[in-house]
Amino acid sequence: MKKERIGLFGGTFNPIHSGHLRAAEVVQKKFHLDKILFIPSYIPPHKDTAEITSPTHRLKMVKLALHPYSQFVPYSIEVDAKEKSYSILTLNKIKKLFPEALIFFILGLDAFIEIDTWKDYELVLEQCFFIVINRQGDYFDEAIKVLTEEYREKMYELSKSEAIKDDLLFSFRIFLLPIDALDVASTDVRERIKRGDSIKGLVPGQVELYIKENKLY
């Protein structure tokens, strides 16, 4: 029987935006993922925490955004843990919950190039596949620089149209996937709101409404 394929897409999601959804759609189709778990972090280890909206609001916005997508699942494992969110801890928990599944860690290049600052990052790399996507204007050269020789050999840069057959998948560990990324960042969304500018199209309509109703940012 074919193993279930589960994507993990973690982030601050402060707030979730169209760029996240675009990336997840491309990755899901390309790697034939059965589902993608969207995992808002509790206290993000790599960010200045002063500007972070409560986990409850961020999770609620993720739920609203994912409502139209049957294969995208809001996953509150880090918010519920109420402790600093480390990828290795989350991954270990998810592996226990889905022992038979193939796990794919999905992240943008900006997040990937900081991987050597993560707690036990080599253990994370050893236990799942990585799918690294570009953001607007990014090139993958940076990704290659951050890893040791051992992991560089396990890295594969896909072309946009390339199909992922099992022999390719199981020969590598880290896949660099070029996508037509949307030029959206949560920081930009928050700044627009502060300035009173429109965020139409940058976040799903339901999220825009939620932000307005709850006077966020």
Ligand code: ATP
């Ligand atoms: P901020 O502007 O607050 O730093 P962000 O827009 O980068 O936020 P995060 O929640 O930190 O959003 O991102 C979660 C994950 O999604 C990260 O791996 C990030 O690289 C990726 N990501 C964010 N925006 C995009 C985008 N427009 N296209 C592709 N990937 C993205």
